[in-house]
Amino acid sequence: MNIVAQFQQHPTTRAWNAVKRILRYLNATKEIGIEIDPKDVKLMIYCDANHGDTALGDRLSVSGGAYYLGGSLVHWTCRKQRMPAHSATESEMVAASEAVREGLWLLRLGEIMGTTGPIRVHIDNKAAIDIANAKGLTRRVKHIEIRDAYIRILRERGIVEIIQVPSLRNRSDVLTKAFNGPNAFVHARHMLMESPPMEEREAAGECCDTSSSLREYVL
Numbered sequence: 001m002n003i004v005a006q007f008q009q010h011p012t013t014r015a016w017n018a019v020k021r022i023l024r025y026l027n028a029t030k031e032i033g034i035e036i037d038p039k040d041v042k043l044m045i046y047c048d049a050n051h052g053d054t055a056l057g058d059r060l061s062v063s064g065g066a067y068y069l070g071g072s073l074v075h076w077t078c079r080k081q082r083m084p085a086h087s088a089t090e091s092e093m094v095a096a097s098e099a100v101r102e103g104l105w106l107l108r109l110g111e112i113m114g115t116t117g118p119i120r121v122h123i124d125n126k127a128a129i130d131i132a133n134a135k136g137l138t139r140r141v142k143h144i145e146i147r148d149a150y151i152r153i154l155r156e157r158g159i160v161e162i163i164q165v166p167s168l169r170n171r172s173d174v175l176t177k178a179f180n181g182p183n184a185f186v187h188a189r190h191m192l193m194e195s196p197p198m199e200e201r202e203a204a205g206e207c208c209d210t211s212s213s214l215r216e217y218v219l
Contacts, residue, residue: 002062002078034193038070041114044196045103046122046171049081049095051088061085063095064175067106069115071195077102078175092128095176096121097151100160118158121151122165132162171196 001022007015046066052059060080067075079098085091103119123129132151154160167173174188 002080006080032193034073036072036074038072039195040070041110041116042070042120043103043107043110043115043117044068044071044120044122045099046165047092047095047099048124048170048172048176049085049088049091050176051085051091053080059084061091061094062176063091063098064172065095065099065102066172066175066192067099067103068171068196069106069110073193075102075106076172076175076192089125089127089131092123092125093131093151096123096128096132100151100154103160104154118161120161120163122163122170124165124167124170126164129162129164 004015004018004022044067046068048064049061051061053062060082061084063077063079063081065077066073067077077099081091081094085094100119100121103121107115107117107119109115123132132155134152151160151162155162169191171192174185174192179185179188
């Protein structure tokens with residue numbers, strides 16, 4: 001959908017064939033649905049990115065995010081990044097910052113239901129996690145725009161919590177990459193839609209009350 005939507009102004013035969021394939025897929029999977037049964041009011045995010053996507057030849061990376069409320073998938077995003085990334089780490093940092101911004105919006109939206117922070121952000125790129133946890137940008141990554149490194153500020157304020165997740169368990173993987181066969185796709189789809197295991201939903205360490213600092217930041 002992310003790719004074919006970019007051909008609305010100038011549709012091609014190949015794009016139209018892809019649309020028909022999507023419709024056949026939807027027709028054949030009508031019985032598959034998302035069960036929303038939140039076990040708590042904690043917000044979790046899994047984010048990922050591919051580096052230099054070759055699908056359209058513009059080498060722009062694609063960001064993906066899966067958002068869970070109490071273990072239930074409630075939102076997802078798949079967007080092309082605006083500028084080419086110089087490295088996989090940079091594309092992952094851009095994806096993480098975009099996911100956190102979306103997560104802040106969801107957190108504010110869910111306040112009426114009692115949704116609380118901190119937002120647990122799962123990333124599979126260790127270098128991106130190291131940058132997010134660092135106190136400042138190093139010389140090697142200063143080319144990353146400040147808006148794509150601001151996740152560090154939120155972490156320092158206790159609004160987000162950065163967690164490393166193995167690539168094979170990153171639930172947003174299906175939103176950013178093509179697969180070499182239907183079995184791999186079905187596995188990734190199932191992982192996206194099922195509830196994360198309890199060990200990933202439980203907070204690592206004690207959580208502080210971030211309601212006041214969150215309002216101060218987002219307002």
